[in-house]
Structure formats: structure tokens, C-alpha cells
Amino acid sequence: MPSFRSGVEAYIGLGSNLDDPVVHVNQARLAIAAVPGITEIGFSPLYRSQPVGPQDQPDYINAVMRISTELEPLALLRQLQQIENQHGRLRLVRWGARTLDLDVLLYDQQIINEPDLIVPHPELAKRGFVLYPLADLAAAEMPIPGLGTLSQLLAACPADGLRKITS
Numbered sequence: 234m235p236s237f238r239s240g241v242e243a244y245i246g247l248g249s250n251l252d253d254p255v256v257h258v259n260q261a262r263l264a265i266a267a268v269p270g271i272t273e274i275g276f277s278p279l280y281r282s283q284p285v286g287p288q289d290q291p292d293y294i295n296a297v298m299r300i301s302t303e304l305e306p307l308a309l310l311r312q313l314q315q316i317e318n319q320h321g322r323l324r325l326v327r328w329g330a331r332t333l334d335l336d337v338l339l340y341d342q343q344i345i346n347e348p349d350l351i352v353p354h355p356e357l358a359k360r361g362f363v364l365y366p367l368a369d370l371a372a373a374e375m376p377i378p379g380l381g382t383l384s385q386l387l388a389a390c391p392a393d394g395l396r397k398i399t400s
Contacts, residue, residue, distance in 0.1 A: 240270070240303040244370070245313065246336040246354065246363050247296045249320075254294035255279065255398075257320055257333045262298060264316045265335070270303035271312075277366035279398040285360070294398070297338065297366035306340045310350050313337065338363060344378045353377055358386050361395045 245265060249257035258279060266273040277297045284290045302309055313335035320333035338354045345352040357363050358380050364387050373384040380386060 240272075240301050241341040242274070243300050243302050243309065243337060243341065244339040244367060245298045245300060246334070246338045246366075247298060248293050248334040248336075248362070249332055250284065250291045250293040251332045252321075254291075254332075258294050258296055261316055261320065261333055261335060262296070264319070265298060265300065265313070268304075268312050271309075272301045273298060274301055275299040275370045277369040280362055280366055281396045281398055282362035283394050293362065295362040295366060297363065297370055299370045306337065306343070306345050306350055306352065307347065309340070310337055338367065339377065342376065342378050353380060359390065361390050361392050364390050365392060365395055365397075 247258045247261050249255075249261075251257075262273070262276055265271060275298070280295045282293045282295055284293060304312065317333045317335055336354050337350060337352055338357055340352045343352060354363070357377065364383070368383055368387055371383055373382070373387075375383045377383060377386060
């Protein structure tokens with residue numbers, strides 16, 4: 234019997250605050266899982282969060298997806314960017330409103346510092362809308378390379394208005 238997991242375990246952050254963000258996040262989940270070389274392992278509940286940066290924009294819907302992937306880190310990033318583009322993502326203002334934002338949060342236990350990709354995601358430790366959904370999928374004592382354990386990061390990062398969306 235083939236193993237359920239093959240490849241490397243990674244975590245993807247998903248966010249949207251324009252044009253029916255719940256739909257964008259859920260469609261992105263399906264699109265990511267459909268990429269050859271990616272298998273979904275888990276998906277967090279959806280969370281509503283206040284925007285970072287300009288405050289004259291709607292709240293965000295966020296989630297984290299746990300995957301197994303045979304893709305190299307930059308190939309994974311390129312696939313995520315293609316999905317963002319299919320959802321009308323425009324990069325006009327840093328931390329501005331967007332239809333879809335997909336980030337490689339963690340890739341195995343690797344530290345990656347490339348011009349196009351930094352892993353762990355450079356803002357991961359400061360973002361409740363990343364850490365809390367991540368905690369729904371990962372063990373509290375999971376090491377975050379170069380930063381400590383997930384539980385240590387959570388203890389230092391208040392929820393700040395983050396709300397889990399229940400059906």
C-alpha cells in the first residue's frame with residue numbers, strides 16, 4: 234500500500250479580504266490540492282482578522298493548509314503565485330487589500346533565504362492570524378526553525394481581535 238505522505242511537509246497561509254473572501258480561500262484550498270505533487274494533510278478553521286497596514290480595508294479571512302509536497306520550495310511558490318493570479322491578485326500597495334494571498338510559511342524544517350522566498354515566513358512570529366490557525370494543525374511543541382516552538386511563539390503573540398469563524 235502506498236504511503237499517504239510523500240515528499241516534504243509544508244504549511245501554506247491563505248488570506249483574502251475582497252470579493253467574497255471565504256469563497257476565495259476555499260477555492261484556493263481546492264486549487265492547491267489539485268496541483269500535481271501536492272497532497273493536502275489538513276486545513277485549519279477559517280479566522281477573521283483585522284487588516285495589517287492600511288486600515289481602510291475590510292477584515293481578512295485567514296486559514297492555514299498543511300500539505301505534503303514533492304515540489305521544491307521555489308516551484309511551490311510559483312504554483313501559489315499562479316493561483317493568486319487566477320484569483321485576480323494585484324500587487325499595488327504593500328499590505329493592501331487583496332483577493333488572495335498565499336504564503337509558504339514553513340517548508341520541512343528548512344531555513345530558506347532566497348531573493349523571492351524567505352522561510353519561515355518573515356512575519357510568521359508576529360501574526361496571530363497565522364499562528365493560531367497553524368496551532369490547529371500542528372503540535373504545540375513543533376519547532377519553528379530559528380524562532381522557537383509554536384507554543385513559545387503563541388505565548389508571545391496575542392490574538393488581537395482574531396475570531397474563529399464557526400459555521
